[in-house]
Amino acid sequence: NAGVMQNPRHLVRRRGQEARLRCSPMKGHSHVYWYRQLPEEGLKFMVYLQKENIIDESGMPKERFSAEFPKEGPSILRIQQVVRGDSAAYFCASSPILYEQYFGPGTRLTVT
Amino acid sequence: ELKVEQNPLFLSMQEGKNYTIYCNYSTTSDRLYWYRQDPGKSLESLFVLLSNGAVKQEGRLMASLDTKARLSTLHITAAVHDLSATYFCAVLDNNDMRFGAGTRLTVKP
Numbered sequence: 233n234a235g236v237m238q239n240p241r242h243l244v245r246r247r248g249q250e251a252r253l254r255c256s257p258m259k260g261h262s263h264v265y266w267y268r269q270l271p272e273e274g275l276k277f278m279v280y281l282q283k284e285n286i287i288d289e290s291g292m293p294k295e296r297f298s299a300e301f302p303k304e305g306p307s308i309l310r311i312q313q314v315v316r317g318d319s320a321a322y323f324c325a326s327s328p329i330l331y332e333q334y335f336g337p338g339t340r341l342t343v344t
Numbered sequence: 345e346l347k348v349e350q351n352p353l354f355l356s357m358q359e360g361k362n363y364t365i366y367c368n369y370s371t372t373s374d375r376l377y378w379y380r381q382d383p384g385k386s387l388e389s390l391f392v393l394l395s396n397g398a399v400k401q402e403g404r405l406m407a408s409l410d411t412k413a414r415l416s417t418l419h420i421t422a423a424v425h426d427l428s429a430t431y432f433c434a435v436l437d438n439n440d441m442r443f444g445a446g447t448r449l450t451v452k453p
Contacts, residue, residue, distance in 0.1 A: 265441065274432055275387070277440035288440060323386060325441075332377070333441060335387040 234258070236326050236336035237306075244342045251311040251318070253339045257326030264307045265325045265333060266299055275323060281307060314343045346371045346437045350444035357423045357451050365418040365447045367433035375436040376416045378407050380429045381446070387432065391418075423451045 237256040245251050257264050262282055267275040277291040281301035292299065296314075301307040311318055321340050325333035347370040357363055367376070375394055379387040391400045393409035393416060400407050404427065406419045416433055428451045434443045 267441075267443075274443035274445045275434075275441075277442065280440055288438070291440065332389065332392050334389070335379075337386045 236261075236324060236334050238322075238324050238336035238339050240339060241337060242340050242342070244344060245314050246344055247315055248313050251314050251341055251343075253309040253311075253322050253324075253341070254306040255309070255324030255326075255336055256306040257324075258328075258334055261326035261328050261334070263327045263329070264301050265327075266307075266309050267323045267325065269321045269323060269338075271320075278309070311341075314341075316343050319343045346373075346435065346442050348433060348435050348442050348444040350431075350433055350447050353445060353447060355447055355449045357420070357449065359424055359451055359453055360422050362422065363420050365420070365431055365433075365449075367416040367418070367444055369414050369416075369433075369435045369442075371414075371435060371437050372411075373435045373437055374409075374411045376409050377434045377436070377441070378416070378418055379432045379434065381432060382429050390431075420449075423449075425451045425453060427451050 239254050264281045266278040269275045279292050279299045280288040296312045298310045321338045323338045324336045327333045349368045378390040381387050391407040396411040398409045404421045409416045430446045430448045432443050432446045434441045
């Protein structure tokens with residue numbers, strides 16, 4: 233059973249471009265979570281999704297950030313018009329129920 | 345707002361010594377998690393503690409949970425260099441996992 237997969241693992245964007253981060257949950261998992269980790273800090277919750285539904289987006293910045301988890305395909309975290317402050321590691325986690333979360337390897341976004 | 349506080353944030357130990365990392369939280373949640381993160385890597389689940397008084401052990405690490413005190417501890421016994429990493433505690437609060445700032449552990453020979 234493959235673990236949580238994220239791609240790309242590293243992403244470089246210039247200021248003003250768009251970043252798309254993908255997360256494929258573990259097989260059988262219907263809950264997906266996105267977290268952001270700034271250097272030398274812990275993880276900060278961003279959004280919790282189930283298939284086709286955003287359950288909790290209380291940690292998402294109000295502008296430029298959006299997330300989806302379509303019926304088919306991976307979950308996508310989209311950051312429009314990136315700025316330097318968006319540089320971070322973005323982790324996705326999945327769970328079969330609201331219990332234990334399994335983390336993906338992360339996408340390291342660098343904005344130049 | 346839920347707060348999760350870890351201490352110490354930095355810990356340098358000699359091999360063979362014992363030490364405890366503390367995690368205090370401000371909610372009534374009874375689900376607490378410990379993770380390990382190596383530099384540049386993802387999070388590895390260490391322990392899931394689901395009830396008051398829960399104690400779990402794996403190798404040189406032992407975690408406990410006191411929900412009344414809202415405190416969890418991660419005890420390291422006879423540390424070895426391979427334990428060098430950053431350790432995070434996290435509390436499940438409704439739908440989201442709230443993380444502590446992490447304890448960066450360095451074990452020196």
